[in-house]
Amino acid sequence: MCDKAVNEMVRIKKVYDKHYTVINNSILNDTSLKWEDKGLFTYLWSQSDEWDFYAKEVAKHGADSEDKVYKILRKLEEHGYLLRQRQRNNKGQLKANKWLLSETPRQKWISMYKKRTDKKEAPIRQNPEQVKPDLEKPNMVKPDLTSTNCNKYLSKQIKNLNKSLSKERKRDQEVIEILINYLNEFANEWHRAPITFSPEEYKKLVNAVHNKETSSLRSLAEKTVIYSEQYPQGYLLNCIKNLPEVIKDNDNSQES
Template sequence: MVKIKKVYDKHYTVINNSVLNDVSLKCEDKGLFAYLWSQADEWDFYAKEVAKHSADSEDKIYKILRKLEEHGYLLRERQRNSKGQLKANKWYLSETPKQKWINIFKKRSVNKKPIRQNPKQVKPDLEKPNMEKTDLTSTNCNKYLSKQVKNLNKSLSKGERERDKGIVKMLLNYLDICAEQWHSKPITFSESEVQKLIKAVHGKDIRGLKEVAEKTIIYGEQYPQGYLLSCIKNLPKDVNKGESK
């Protein structure tokens, strides 16, 4: 028989045994809860920062957080100012599971499906701008736009364009994941906005796109499409790609 001898130090955390004895939680769930509980009140929490102090990825951290929410140990809420605009997030931890929090989590999970169907309403707006069919082909504006397209086609090969399209597609998919994790509505993009993202991402260091997506969900509340585009444009250039040329 093996006996455990506890060696106490000055730095310790007092925690209720309820969460530690909850058989519905995995050891990794209990470990993350204990880490969060050890932090001071009003501590600014970021999944990316927690991931730096563990061997788990950010995606893994987010999954565990959802597990804690599902079982009533964590509640995440978005605060609003006097104008009703969304502001920073407020997180609450409880040593014992709260049924009220569990009900809130279930309600949010159920309400997500109809929200994701709404972007279909954007399609009519994308189909309407067929104004190029009118007799305006000789205007200076259209000449300028056609020159832009020609220049873009000359500067990028077909392979490069397809690669950039794939990068933007993955970025938008990850953006939906971030929105779900932060209990925010998915962000919809028009075809012209997607094309701008594709053009902006070319030649950039795409390793920063994950962080860009998270920032867009948290901070880009008024005009997330423009915020995301600005963040991509501000990314550093891909130095390795430049050297290869």
């Protein structure tokens, strides 16, 4: 009897309350969207006009993370339910973002999104001046050694130390170059101006990333583009400094 009851047609009756949102059925019946997409759109649609959007605050009202919220926003933009624009003043300077929501998919918005994302050419980036690492050799006081073999051993150790430092410095610069590429990728995606760095800022980034865990670089770049319009260089530097240190298991094995 229980199985039969489960398989029977179920009729749902709506219980109305004072607080409700009126929405077109188009997005609810759009099979190209997931339920999570429709849910976030409905939440945004329920807010008042000129409502200030913060992904961190929206994420608090659901079980999804900030990153997931932004992924859903891209999906809504791709299907023409959301248009994200960057306003400019009379001098052509970038101002705050302006987003538009539509209950029905707008073909013009879809075309604008495709035109932006289908660009194969990489965004123009001002390559920061590569600062040559200033690795000063330690001022070694020549000891009064009578053994020639001892002098040779000491000289070899100094050369190995400088070689090791150069390799690590090169690795740090390569990491920052990868990070800058991510920044330009997201700046293009979010209609933001490319983030540029002075030689001094670039040098600070290279120093800060030394011996840091870098698996979250891509996420770090996206958050920098989204959250830090005032001073992205400083925001990024602080984020890198807060990355966890790399744990080296073979430190003891290198001492011999």
